[in-house]
Amino acid sequence: MDTLSKVFFGLKNRHYFIIDAIVFILLPVIALAIRLDGNIQLSQYGSGLIALIILFPVVKLSIFFISGMYQRYWRYASIDELAYIAFITIAAIVTQTTLFIILYNIAILPFDVIPRSVPLIDGLLTFIAVGGIRFSVRLVERSKERRNNGHGERVLIIGAGKAGVTLAGEMQRNPQHGLKPVGLIDDDPDKAELRIRGLQVLGDRTRIPHVVQTFKVRRVVIAMPTASGKDIRDIVEICKQCNVRVSTLPSLFEILDRQVRVDSLRDIQIEDLLRREPVKTDIGKVAQFISGKKVLITGAGGSIGSEICRQVVGFNPCEVKLLGHGENTIFDMQNELHKNIAAMQLKHPGRPLPKVSSFIADVRSHSRLKILFDSYKPDVIFHAAAHKHVPMMETNPAEAISNNVLGTRNLLFLASRYDIKNFVMISTDKAVNPTSIMGASKRVAEILVLQAAKRTGNRYVCVRFGNVLGSRGSVVPTFKQQIASGGPVTVTHEDIRRYFMTIPEAVQLVLQSSVIGKGGEIFVLDMGEPIRIVDLAKDLIRLSGFEIDQDIKIEYSGLRPGEKLFEELFISGEEYAPTEHSKVLIACNASQVIPDGLDEMIEKLVLASKRDNELLIRTTLKRLLPEFEIPEVIDGAKPLNESSHIFTPPRKGKSMHIQTV
16 A cells, blocks of 8 residues: 555656546547447448547647646645546537537548547546546545554544534644544534544534543544634533543634644633634725725734734735834734745735834834834824723823823824824723723823814724733733632622623724724724623633632732723713624714813823823813712822913814913
8 A cells, every 4th residue: 555655646747647648548449439339340430530549639638738737736636626627628528529520520530430429428538537547646645644543642523614624634634743533523413423534423512421431532622713602611611521631723813814724723711711703804895995005003012903913914005014112022023924924925926015114112202203204104003002001000190191192192193294094093991981090091092083083084083892812911811820820819809890802803893993984983892791700710710720719719809999890881972873894883973072172181181191290180181081080189199380281283284383371
């Protein structure tokens, strides 16, 4: 068998050409023998048969050569190659039959003695011969896969859909992965007992314990990228009782290229348990919006900003500029994007590829940003730079204002001055009825965006959503660190709930919102149902292989300054309506809630942050946002001098001016 494999796998396209030529010479003889039941009289048919032996192979080899038949790799031939062979063979049959009929009628060659059905019989034999020769290589490859897959960790694959079948095939083809699939599990009753790639569908998920025991399974792989979090939870719970390792393919949010590979397998993560229905993004509209444009992404080294970078690059922009304050994160992001672009080049040779460069700056530095805008006038700005940690900003309110408010104002001023048409700001659910400095600063930033949209008429919008799983400093990494240290896991309150999304999911909806926006809107992403943080902690403890209270304890520390039990997504007075996307809502009247005297209060707020005057920061925020809650007494706060600078954002075509009052 090994010798046969070497012979088959050593075949080159020049060898196929020679084999085809020999076979095509023989086929007219076989076709005529079939037509005459083997009674060929050479005295009667000899001259016509010789003409066929010359004409038909020339026609077929010419068509095969021109169509690229001898430029293909047949070792992994699939249904696509079979369809290709059928198409080319039909073209050859039509051509040779047409020539035969013409020559038959004008009697140039001695075809009048040949039955007219011979060209059709020859064509059918051609398809069988060509397909058989090519797919015999694939048959030998499959036999080799089965023999090589005799050893390795025994794997049960959950999901007999496209992902599961693809994964099983890769395991069979690549025994070096050390994984041997023994069967498939699928809840679809129509698939029960079917055999796919030699593997039997052994029933639904309730059969997992029996299959694990019967086939001595060591590992269960969940190959359902579109499965809901509830399904993943159920399967994980069943597998836990069987004492087997559980792995999964990432969700479709994570594998944007939709490629299923063994090296994509990973252990179950908390994101898997919280999966929801995949977002159906209108890729065409997003691609049309991004393609060929110059894009600026602020906070490009952060959790959201970096994912925006990854997804935007895939939509073929002209250029992407990464703006960030931390050189290390920007450096890492730039390198990652260069690798992604190199992979795109291999996949799509000849396609124009985006340029990626970085600009290290703080959004609070107007002069530094001006240098950037002078040299690089973007078509689209995604503003993701922000301070986001609620307790830390409570003790550092000046930083929250200077970064979230002043930084946003600087960008909006320059975007207006350079007439940048598209501006998308990433906001947060904490901006709704804020009880924290961070939330209030983001709400003020929202208002600034709405004001700029109203003044310029450009497409400046905000996108508001809740927590994202896995972002730096968020609750999930914190819990993981506490579990790794042996606990306890600290939760502020047993009833505290938060909205969660995965980072790729949130960014897909941000890009979708940027397409929908006309200017002056706040988009609110459908976050699903809020999740109890204590349930999140319990899931993480179990996923880490520990028992709650026995190995790792959960302790309640009490709500922190500025923290709510329940986050909200909607502000009183805003009118919400559905959009063309089911997961995105719009605040239709958002731009109508801009408070009077906004410019003056913003300037006082910025000046208060420069002087680190916490009292004036909070009282000014209260004037701007009546719903904002502030403590009655703030130790160490000092009043600000009544004289302050008032910043007037520019109208379209006009420049900024500052006046003293």
